[in-house]
Amino acid sequence: MSELLLQRVKRATSAALVALVFTALTACQPAEQAEDSPAAQSGDVYVSPNDERDYGVVRLDNGLTVLVVSDSNADKAAAALNVHVGSMQNPAQQLGLAHYLEHMLFLGTEKYPDPDEYGEYMSRHGGMHNAYTADDHTNYMFQINNDRLDEALDRFSDFFKAPIFDPEYSEKEINAVDSEWSMRRASDGFILFKLNNMTLNPEHPIARFRIGNNESLGDKEGSVLYEEMLAFYERYYSANLMTASIVGNYSVEELTEMARRHFADVPNHNAEVPEIDVPAVTERERNVQIFYKPQMEMRILQIDFTIDNNRQQFASKPNELVAYMVNSEMPGTPGAFLREQGWADSLNAYAQPGAYGNSGRFIIQAELTESGLAHREQIAGMLFNYLDTLREEGISDAHYNELATVLSNRFQFLQRGDAFSYATQLAAALQYYPVANVIDASYRLDGFNRDAVNALLSQLTSDNARVWFMSQNEEVDQTLHFYDGEYRLQPLNDEIINGWREQAAEIEVGLPSVNTLLPEDLSVKPLPETTTAQQVIEEPGLSAWLQVSERFREPRADVTLMFYQDHAQRDLQERIAATIAVEAFNVAEQALAREASIASVSYNLSLQQGLNLSLSGFNDKQAQLAERVLTSFASYEPSAERLSQIKDRLRRNIENQARQFPVQQLGPRFSQLMNKPGDDNATVLAAIDKVKLNHVVDMRDALLNDVHLRALVVGNYTTEDVEALIERLSGIVSVTAEVNYARDPVVTPQPGQTVIHAQDVPVEDVALLDSYLFADESAATRARVSLLAELMHSRFFNELRTDKQLGYAVGVTQLSVADYPGLGFYIQSSVANLPDIMGHFDSFRTEYTEYLETLDEDTFAEAKEGVLGSLREQPQNISQEAGRIRADWRRENFSFDSRDQLIAAVENLRLDDMLAFYQQQVLQADANMRVLIQLRGTKFSDSDWIELDDAVVVDDVAEFQRQFEE
Template identity: 60%
Template sequence: MKMRHSLYHIILLSLTAVLFTACQPAPDEPAQSDAPPIYVSPNDDREYGVLELENGLQVIVVSDPEADKAAAAMNVHVGSLQNPDEQLGLAHYLEHMLFLGTEQYPDPDEYGDFMSRHGGQHNAYTADDHTNYMFEINNDRLDEALDRFADFFKAPKFYPEYSEKEINAVDSEWSMRRASDGFILFALNNKKMNPEHPIARFRIGNSESLGDKEGSVLHEEMLAFYEKYYSANLMTASVVGNYSVEQLKEKARAAFADIPNHNAEVAEIEVPAVTGSERKIQLFYKPQMEMRLLLLDFTIENNLHEFRKKPNEYIAYLINSEMPGTPAAYFREQEWVDSINASAQENAYGNAGRFRIQLELTGQGMEHREAMVGVLFEYIEKIREEGVRTSYYEEIKQVLDNRFQFLERSGAFDYATSLAASMQHYPLAHVIDAAYRFDEFNEEAIHRVLDQLTVDNLRVWFVSPEEEVDQELHYFDGEYRIEPLQDSVIANWLEQGREVDVSLPSVNTLLPEDLAIRPIAGAESPQKAVQKEGVTAWYQRSERFHEPRAEVTLNFNQAHHERDLRQRLAASVLVEAFRLSQQALAKEASIAGVDFNLSVGNGLTLGMSGFNDKQPELAQRVLADFASYEPSASRVEQVKDRLRRSIENQNRQFPVQQLGPRFGHLFSVPSAEDSERLQTLRELDVADLIQVRDALLADNYLRALVVGNYSAEDVEELVAAVQQIVATDASARYQRSPVLTPRAGQKLQWQRNLELDDSAILDAFIVEDTSVQSRAKTNLMAELMHNRFFNQLRTEKQLGYAVGVTALGAREHGAMAFYIQSPVASTAELLEHFDDFRADYLAYLEEMDDEAFVEAREGLLVSLREQPQNLREEAARIRADWQRENYSFDTRLRLQQAIERLSKADMVQFYQSEIQQQQNVMRVLIQLQGTRFSDADWAELEDAQVIEDIGNFQRQWLQQE
């Protein structure tokens, strides 16, 4: 279940990964607290405490005096594997029902409303072996939040009258995913395991699998499931806040001590995940999106308990290497692959795990995929015979030690979530360091895994639009075929593999050697390290994160080439082709702890993130390689095909995920309809790319921003070094990429039919002026409206799963949008529901008491006041101001101050003038009509300009400016 600030609530923003971060003394010294101790990172000054309550519930508390918000999570060691056969998806359905009121707080909306009023968010998810519930709240409301949260695990109401609505909610969630290749492949893989194993069953649930049946009443089954498994002895909890360890313990004890303990047990899975019938097979899948994959799957023993020995990671490290002579390097040289990745999930099937090698293939690679299987088996044999060495162990250990020694923080919400889950899988002492601990080189453990990476244990997947299929997958839209893997077939593959001479990787030369911390300069905001004709460089030593890392942005600025669609697409093809050519270096650098990315936007931009020691050397290597890069004709065709698929596949993404990019295309200049982009892409050749490369390297204005472990002198040296490679123009001036300027009173409408079932709309309001006051009002209005909008359209009306109101980033303009994806309504019907909600909302806002308004405003302010959790977050905030040329670097502060001054009367006036009367806003409606509603009418904005062709629209708009 995804609630406030869910994945879909932030579809219009960049997704950020959940970081599993950690904490305090040295890697080999446990934190001092109640036994057992917890091993933590020396890069964290938080304090930890552990308690086991009398009811058997284990709790970790984290005292962080600097935490802007508090958070908690409760993990229950039961999930989809425990679903009864008669009610598939029951664990997920229960997760939904649990949120709808308790004995102490019976109102189904009370929990969400409370979180919304106090800067909070809440969420939950159901996995195969656990279900995790979590929330975040303003620190001063932690006691009240814990009281509400804990009551879910003591006395939930489970109102029967909400059953049908939550079945519909689960069904909507399933409907969103039924045509997603990732979910289809996941479901198909599980279905083709041992049919006697619970992993082989449908897991998410829908209106077909959930409901009353002969011999099975859903509500009774749910109550029985809850009584059986929701027991304190199967739960682990975490609490994070700015209170002392003892205070947090007392809060946890007060909230959780009386959760019932039924001494529940989760039965061990006795049946094997695979038998002879499910091994040594070929699976052919025809995807919904255009993709070409080769997957080698091996079912392995669940060796999660061997996390200190890391046999899976050791083998994956060698397979993933792109050093010369390795399979990955060979495949790239042949232009057979776009990517290769080996990884293991130790408990993928509960009592068994999976080791997977995944290759994303090119068109050429499709013709050689059997040979690639042979090469990989040849390489695995070489690892078995020659590759189990202490030298590789020491290199991997150094990589992990460096990461753990300077482990970055995540926010309280993510951290609490990961801790509660980790407690179910690792000894309490190692819930933080398990992913980084590599205590011993154990040849036996490594060979034990290698002995399972065999032909007899192989499940090989061929995924492409060309696959011949003969079966449909129940519950999902996928089609597939399965064949046994004959000895003669695999013998031929192995013979092809022996024709290629593969070798083990050489030593990584980019591992950091200098981890010294530079002296802090003392400035509170970025300072200029270089200012001369054609060059400006800013730098900021972090006062918060004292670590040998840096975030570097080198922008060789020129925006003139971006006004032409052909040049922009040529630049995109060029940098993507170059990226593919640099994968060996990129992989080596990433393993060493520094990532880089070359992109085009406002000119050529090189970004680097991570340990700073080798960054100057890396920058020079990358830029020198780019300056002399000439892609082959075959590589250009490979990248053009890749970008073509990316454009075409966007139409097959979740409808709600398409809304943000479609909105952005309207305003980003130059843009065009997919058909024009594809036609222009087809026309590009090597000469176009060389021309763009030379243009990108000439007449530049170099703007540099460095945040982290650099001195002013270090920045000067870096700038001087890169100027030797990319020339700058003394007469050049900074130019920003053009965008369309919003016009008050204008209404725009863009609409397309989808090949998917569901419909989706985004209804945006963009304020014409660029004042911080306008941004403050749109941000606060979205905060005020979201929870009520979600409750009415999602919970009460059951219109869809992905529903929300969000503030938008539209350069300096204040903007907000309403959005939804629905399996039950057309776009016209959805807009009507939006209008109905907005018609009633003014009265609700006017009647809102002052205390509730202040609480909601304060909740938003607490979020804005949150300190960055790591250097990347700190640099991102600085970079945003740097890019908009606000060298006071105070946008966030001014936005806070503007919000602090807003009264309820201000927001009522803003709602009347801009949402109802639309006096100073431009309104933009993006609508995607699903196949279920192909005969339905489009939503219509009165007097709106319907955009038939984005390119023509932009050209006409710019002519009028």
């Protein structure tokens, strides 16, 4: 049997609805083996005409299939390995075992026994690594500097050949899994996942607890955890159940040799995953109403249908076609009706065809307003009636052709992502699609299969529905085991659903009209003589810059239109009225936004320092779209109902922030403190109530008058195109030379000052961000901070997370306040109070001096190269390229060389400089501004806060910021 199938790619155009992402593959059935596919037999992989990478398929003798990707432009290399086993294969007595094994696997191998070596190696060489456990597969991945790929693969592959599973770490990793579960137990997303599964057929493996914790994992009568873990590994971690991908700046032949060298000796036990032969939903679970009282403030109506696993119909896409018809917000559709009535903020339909392994889900979800909540049964009836209309009238050729055009355009000009994500996606896709289609499966639409569409629609019926109602108003009578959720179940029958249908009988909705924003001109403009960013318009109160992309020759552009005003100087009520004006407009014009997004020419209207309109995607109709958006905004007047709706949304957003994972709240609270203007949530909530309709209309007008118009265009435009774009907008906004652009105001770091912000939060855990800010914007200081964060992160993580088991989310990160750099230490913990955590932080920082003093030059040089490798990484698409240019454009650095300056500064760093910086700038209180954000959860409500000498305790953010007014 030949070990290698080496191929030259076939460049073909096909289609897909959404980009292939690993999260969409968490519960899919495997596709047929690669050799069953004619395309795979001939060595073909279908790729986009826009993809210049070379691909190779390696089928090793042990049964492991590897897809290698040769990318001559790659700045980073990456690899991933997917094992076709996940949480549904957990043994009944050790729920969470697959996830626990994922944790244990990283803690040393026979060749590399040090449990910290892998993570530290990645950190030193510009890398990162991760893994996740899904219901039916487990995926491991890493990214590294190109020149270290072979060495990284040697370490990575050893996990699947000779892990040591040191019993010393067995109990610690149970605690790590428990911390991860604890962090998520109050998350609505995880609660709903659990609630859905536990209300399915209890005989189906999807119905069981999956993540694991201290209760579900451990030694029990007849089951020893360590022995069960070894047995699970030996049974399922077999080469014939594995797929892998490698991406790097090497030839296909070189990558193939690496694949052979590192993966050919992964053991093959000819393993089989037990077939699931019980239905996920029986008659008992099918017709049910589920009432859920969420942790966050939300109002959701969800209709959930169990469907056949039709993933292998990816080339005809019945799921996407039906979802396309439900999601449309064209006039006369359900989505348009709900917005016109002010009943919903969004309507979305999507399929998870392999959610339960042997079957899947089709979900229609409406995010309701307060008014919509009162009409939710009528809305459910309307949606059931609309599905009847779809079954009766069918999907037209015009709608099929429209989706085919959308997908074809996306695939023809398929945008690249980073190597890490791409390797992850490919390794997972190899489990579910023929090798030939691992790239184009989500973009392929080969013909209108009406039978497949009708088969799906025949399952989207009221007698096959599970209907969810979610709000704070729900009456509940049961609690979830292991999660902080409350719910109630109630039967659903024809009498109830017919009553809903009758309520909706007078609502007239129909199928959508065709999309008017699909691009017609996909030509690429010729390159100008100068391809660096150029100012193409300079007039009083008006400037425009153009950067034609030399790297990405495709019909796309990224456009930023900034209608600058000194928005920060407005009072709080004016700022809130402006926010409401923009938010209300965005809700009202969701149909236009959806139409644009489908056509891959999306826009975003937002508030920054004044109104900001950004556009991205195909450039053909961007100018037309910009004019439509601004013209509509200029005349938009919200109703009293819409004002109430947006106020409610703003209130809920603020209240929900406090219910997020504490570690997720640290960054926003830090920004609220350091970026001006900042206001306490209570102050903002009070101000929201005072805003009237006339305030909103006045601020709408104010946002379009007396502006400094700044434009940045990156991509497929000419100077004449930019001028024409600005000309279209000139009659809508009023430009003035009296307004001069300035960057967003911030709190300037004050060396020697310590600031503490402490807040109780309505979740269990504590979280801490201990940050050190430097009042030096130079590239040299930013370089030192960047390298120091890189050096410290893995050691900090290993000590506080792996060894001391203080929390799941632990790390060191680089911060910034405008261009002022900072170093931040963070954690979320369910086991230690804030003062104890600070003691561990302080001990680490003190002891780190000794580590730096003994650090050898070779290790330091490796860490430098790791940082430089990340900085030198080229943008993967126009959006990334524009993001880098925009950062300098905003800071008015028209040399556009901030990144080059930082690279040069990192190159010049010396070990003795780093030691001196750490000792003299980080550890010396008078050399930096220390900002401490501490969040205390309910589990620790009786414990003390951290107190520091001479600290400013911030009770009022606005008052604190007034101390720094210039």
